[in-house]
Amino acid sequence: xxxxxxxxxxxxxxxxxxxxxxxxxxxxxxxxxxxxxxxxxxxxxxxxxxxxxxxxxxxxxxxxxxxxxxxxxxxxxxxxxxxxxxxxxxxxxxxxxxxxxxxxxxxxxxxxxxxxxxxxxxxxxxxxxxxxxxxxxxxxxxxxxxxxxxxxxxxxxxxxxxxxxxxxxxxxxxxxxxxxxxxxxxxxxxxxxxx
Numbered sequence: 135x136x137x138x139x140x141x142x143x144x145x146x147x148x149x150x151x152x153x154x155x156x157x158x159x160x161x162x163x164x165x166x167x168x169x170x171x172x173x174x175x176x177x178x179x180x181x182x183x184x185x186x187x188x189x190x191x192x193x194x195x196x197x198x199x200x201x202x203x204x205x206x207x208x209x210x211x212x213x214x215x216x217x218x219x220x221x222x223x224x225x226x227x228x229x230x231x232x233x234x235x236x237x238x239x240x241x242x243x244x245x246x247x248x249x250x251x252x253x254x255x256x257x258x259x260x261x262x263x264x265x266x267x268x269x270x271x272x273x274x275x276x277x278x279x280x281x282x283x284x285x286x287x288x289x290x291x292x293x294x295x296x297x298x299x300x301x302x303x304x305x306x307x308x309x310x311x312x313x314x315x316x317x318x319x320x321x322x323x324x325x326x327x328x329x
């Protein structure tokens with residue numbers, strides 16, 4: 135069920151990332167410009183698709199994580215100039231690392247979540263810049279770090295914990311829904327046997 139859910143959730147996240155979220159971030163930064171001078175006149179915003187893929191992969195199977203990475207990467211590439219599959223390759227690598235390491239760090243999950251978010255943000259930005267460079271685009275790297283990478287890193291670190299809570303709630307609902315049906319059938323047969 136979670137695999138099918140990826141299309142709707144990541145589709146909505148992609149649409150919000152392309153339309154509402156940049157406008158909302160610009161409004162909040164303008165409103166709080168005295169308190170957040172580092173974010174003034176920047177172009178960064180939360181990477182919702184990447185964050186949702188990381189959060190889902192943290193507590194799901196590797197196959198589910200790969201589906202979320204594939205769907206999320208294709209949706210990201212559809213709204214950019216990158217060839218289809220470019221972002222999927224990076225997200226699949228991130229999911230592989232997340233799934234492998236998360237199984238070892240059950241007690242440090244929140245620390246790991248923040249660490250992998252920071253590493254994934256830097257990796258995805260570098261990966262995208264290199265891919266665009268290979269396509270013939272060039273960038274001023276110090277300006278890119280100041281205007282895109284640092285604000286995106288800050289937004290991602292702020293957004294990942296509420297997103298993780300949302301994803302965990304959705305995963306528990308899905309797990310609970312799958313466990314209730316077989317359990318209720320077992321209860322029904324036990325009751326029939328006792329009568």
